[in-house]
Amino acid sequence: MADRPEGRRSSRPRIALLTHTFPEQIGEFAFLAPEISRLANDFDVVLIPSQVARANLWPLPPGVWLQSGFSEYRPRWSVMLASLFRAVAFPSTYREMLAFGWRGLSPRVAATVVARASRIMSARQWFRRYLSRSDVDAVYSWWADGFGYGMAWAASDLGIPSVARAHGYEVFDERDRLGRIPFQRETIASFDLIFPVSQAGAAFLSHKFPAAAERIRVRYLGVEPSPGDGLRSTDGVFRILSCSSCIEVKRVELLASGILELAREHPQFKFQWTHIGDGPTLQFARDLIRSAPDMHERCYFPGVLPPSTVRKWMAERPYDVFVNVSSSEGLPVTLMEAASSGIPLVATDVGGNSEIVQDQVGYLLPRDPTPRQLADVLYEFSLLHPVDVQTMSLSAKQVWANQFSADSNYARFVQDLCSVSDDVPNPPR
Structure with a gap:
């Protein structure tokens, strides 16, 4: 060609x-x-x-x-x-x-x-x-x-x-x-x-x-419209999604530390974490998770997936929040994709993240959050009233339609x- x-x-x-x-x-x-x-x-x-x-x-x-x-x-x-x-x-x-x-x-x-x-x-x-x-x-x-x-x-x-x-x-x-x-x-x-x-x-x-x-x-x-309306969990399990290359700037190990802190602070809290992506820092994140009893059963690392599969998962699987903890960003397309599926967003206040993580769409973390800060925000999200969750989901879709529509x-x-x-x-x- x-x-x-x-x-x-x-x-x-x-x-x-x-x-x-x-x-x-x-x-x-x-x-x-x-x-x-x-x-x-x-x-x-x-x-x-x-x-x-x-x-x-x-x-x-x-x-x-x-x-x-x-x-x-x-x-x-x-x-x-x-x-x-x-x-x-x-x-x-x-x-x-x-x-x-x-x-x-x-x-x-x-x-x-x-x-x-x-x-x-x-x-x-x-x-x-x-x-x-x-x-x-x-x-x-x-x-x-x-x-x-x-x-x-x-x-x-x-x-x-x-x-x-x-x-x-x-x-x-x-x-x-x-x-x-x-x-x-x-x-x-x-x-x-x-x-x-x-x-x-x-x-x-x-x-x-x-x-x-x-x-x-x-x-x-x-990004294109979501292939589905997006789902939220209804079985009492709070589901966290992240998607990025596992390289230093993406700080997947920080997210893993926050997940561990969440489990330590709230031992009865039912949650699952899925990270899509691969790279040199993934093994460190895996090792952190394995250091705690039974955590490997609550964390899923499917590796790199085709973009169409990522979009399908966001649209058809019940995820309650999408998380990005990068130390630096442009404006991540994955945040746009999650918003188009109505998934509330949590992201560090770096680069252009604040341009999509707006009021009623999610929560902006400080540039360098501690694992405890991340755990606290995730737990607070899990306590939101269903009406507030629905409002946040609709707001995310609206932000996508107004600012990040491919058309x-x-x-x-x-x-x-x-x-x-x-x-x-x-x-x-």
Whole structure:
């Protein structure tokens, strides 16, 4: 599956869309599939993953093509070596090292900065060749990261407009393992328009880069309607659901500690916890649960499930609360999915979580809750009167319909892309 020959194209605008792994049905798939399905109604879309899409590919709708050239180009030794030389010769590489102060002299920081600069260079080289012969009207990166910067730089060289979404890890410095995001200023400046997926992300970027503020516009992601009305428990068992990768920022082990505290403080309380997802911290969470007698019978870890299965579970199984305790976020799609099924929400007050966990929808935890605080909130939820639970459930669905509907949000985004070449302010280059 590849882009059609350059001489053949429809009368519709053509957009090159840079992803990480999509259309492989992992990672971005749950978030991008609804968007691509709608973009394809108005555009010819060329998907360009930065990583080789090998298996379990999403069947592409009419009007969408896969161009795998970039992901095949990057791993070549000759390309990696040339990109490394260009990175070392890139003046911004040394400015980025200096921005870290004395830490920029450490091998860890210096090597990371050079490696990221080489990504920018490899993307710029490939996209300059590709865009010069592809008859693309605009480029769109789903992430405001180094690969996106390289693509936008190449597009600027050729006079092609560029846009990007900005989520969490490419927005907030605490998400970067260096504690600061290298090349972020240049990345934001390289795009004609930046679309953060949360108000929090937009505010952060606008404050950090005021010269770019007029080119930063919030555009929420969206999810489809729930496949069912959603159920609440009726058997006296309080059911807790969470869904995320098991990585440090998601703090699944903190949630496990809160669950243990809940059991210790209220030994007669009947509850079950289900966590959907996998990753390096899952085993630690499992070990915490196993440290307490009989807790393994009340906790269920089904691993990674297909997005359609997750939606079906939310709609057809009785869950009383959905929990997210991340230390940093953009605006989690799983919160949107839970809200569409009418599941009340509990989440830490980080990133854009407060934009969906509104009054009557759930409860915002502090940024760094203790296990005891989490346990207390969950227990308080279990004591709510059924009328209050129903009100909260209806409010969650209303927030989804008003702010996070795929139909509404992607229709607006399509309009943004249609007009991108006409109304973008001139970015500094």
